[in-house]
Amino acid sequence: MGIEIVILAVLVAAAAGFFVGNLLRKKMSDSSVSRAEEQATKIIDDARREAETVLKEASLQAKDVVYQAKAEFERDTKDKRRDLQALEKRLQQKEENLDKKMALYDQRDADFVKREQTLLNREQSLSQKEEKIGQLIDEQLRKLETISGMSSAEAKKVLMEAMESEAKLDAAKRIKLIEEEARETADKKSKEIMALAIQRYAGEYVAERTVSVVALPSDEMKGRIIGREGRNIRALEAATGIDLIIDDTPEAVILSGFNPIRREVAKLSLEKLIADGRIHPGRIEEVVAKAEEEVELAIKEAGEQAAFDLGVHGIHPEILKLIGRLRYRTSYSQNVYLHSLEVAFLCGIMAAELGINVKQAKRAGLLHDLGKAVDHEVEGSHAVIGAELARKYGESPKIVHAIMAHHEDEKPSTVLAVLVQAADALSGARPGARREMMETYVKRLEDLERIATSFAGVSNSFAIQAGREIRVMVSSEQVTDDQAVLLAKDIAKKVEAEMTYPGQIKVNVIRETRAVDYAR
Structure with missing residues (x-):
């Protein structure tokens, strides 16, 4: 392309020179013809030289372009050849690996066929042996039945009985061994904890009885208590709900009633009337009302004092009143209020030794006999009644379960419930704590x-x-x-x-x- 441009430029220059020369020859004189020819010749020479220079430069540029294109083509060709060689090498390696794997699979397939054949042969052999063994067993069983005179079912029964007896003996030995090992640790530790609890709580205990006898200053007071036509005694019985028994017992009046609170009110009222000396229906009603207030106040104070002594807070006021009512309740001549305090202290001591919540243990011990405060008014076990009352007044499920389970009305499932059981048994079973009828x-x-x-x-x-x-x-x-x-x-x-x-x-x-x- 560059050469063609150069040639075209030369031709144009030559045509231009020729045209110029003709013009000059026509217009100038002969003198200027030679000069014009010289100029034309010079112009033609310059144009020729310039054309040759351009031609050379174009040739050099063309060669350079061709060389660069050739070098680039060779470089690209070399890279592609190298990539193709690498790809060919990888394909060759993969082909060799595939050939090896195919050979290995063929070998494994041949091995599997051999093993399958071997297993089939063994299975046939085992089947034959099993059949032969079965025949031998049947033959031996027939011989044994003939020798022993027992059928196979009878022999199985005898064998099972012998094995059962032997298993029982082995189980008994195992139980004995386990018990001995457990007793060395558990029994010793439990005794230490309970002994420590008893020693630390060494509180004096007097078995209080709810005495229903009021002492009189003289037997003359019996007549004044009865009143004219029995009006005083009837008014006192109507106001308190307690029966008064006035018999030949010297200087004493017996109060009969199953409700310990009412019996306490009647006792206080009668003592106040005897001390005052004014005994008539109007005065009786007034004194009974004051006695009821005093008893209610004493019940409330007793419940609050129990919670304060144990360091247990947040108990519902109604529960505190029920705890105070236990002060007038006895069980096998044991005061239930004092028994509850004792159980609470024992629970707290044992809980501290076991590393569990001491306040929660004291709370459960204090409330465990809560149902005895109302068991003469509500049907059912005092443990169930107490658990329902505790649930009603917002006690936690653990406390409710401990109350319910302390007499096995519910299977104990927590350490707290077991502690309450143990403390209750300790408080009630120690010498002098309770009495029962002969x-x-x-x-x-x-x-x-x-x-x-x-x-x-x-x-x-x-x-x-x-x-x-x-x-x-x-x-x-x-x-x-x-x-x-x-x-x-x-x-x-x-x-x-x-x-x-x-x-x-x-x-x-x-x-x-x-x-x-x-x-x-």
Whole structure:
């Protein structure tokens, strides 16, 4: 393209020179023709030289362009060739890997075929052996049945009985071993905690009785209490709801009624009337009203004092009143108010030893007999009644459960419930805390001995320690050492199911072998 431009420029320059020369020749004279020719020649030479220069430059540029294009083409070709060689190498490697994998798969396939064939052969062999073994077992069973004179079902029954007996013995040994290991730690620790609780709470306790007897200064006062035609005694009974029994007992009046609060009101009222000396229906109503206010105030103060002594706060005022009412309630001659305080202190001490919430434990101990404040007015177990009252007045579910479970009305499922059970048993079962009727006590001991002797192998039984322990003597020929462990558990379960008793009863099974001879 550059060469063509140069040639065209030369031709144009030549044509221009020729045209100019002709003009000059025509217009100038002969003298100027030579000069014009010289100029034209010069112009033509200059144009030729310029054309050659341009031609050379264009040729050089063309060569340079061609060289650069050739170099770039060779470079691109070299890069593509290198990429193609690398790709070819990778494809070759992949092909080799695929060939190796295919060879490996072919080898594995051949191995699997061989193994499958081997397994089929073994399966056929095992089937034949199994069939042969089955025939041999049937043959041996027939021979054994012929020798022993028992069928296979009978033999299985005998074997099962023997295995069951052996399993029971093994279980008894295992139970005995576990109990011994657990007793070394748990029993020791629990005794230490309870002993520490009892020692730290060593509070004096007097079994208060709700005495329904009012002393009189003289027997003449009986007539004034009765009044003309019995109007005074009728007014007093109507105002208090308590029956007054005036008999031959010297200088005493008996108050009869199942409600301890009313009985306390009647007692205070009668004492005030006797001290004042003015006894008539109008005065009786006035004194009874004042006595009721005094008793209500004393109940409220007693509940608040109990909460203050224990450091338990936030108890509903109605619950505090119910706690105060326990001051006039007894159980087996034990004052329930003092019993509740004692249980609360014991719970707090044991909770501190176990590292649980002390205030919560004291709260549960204080409220555990809450239902006894109203159990003469509401049907049901005092534990259930107390739990319902606690739930009604906003106590937490843990406290409600502890109250419900302290007499097994609900299975204890928390440490707190177990603590309340233990503290309640400690407070009620220690010597002097409670008294029970002689007939009930004797009946309990008789039932305890009767349950123990109802088991096979028991030769004799003795209830000792005021019914806290039952010693069971067994025949050494009928009961083994391991069976004695199971027998003690069975007796304990039957006692729990059939009897009601405070605290716990220890079942002690004794098995001994005696050899007796005489020297003559």
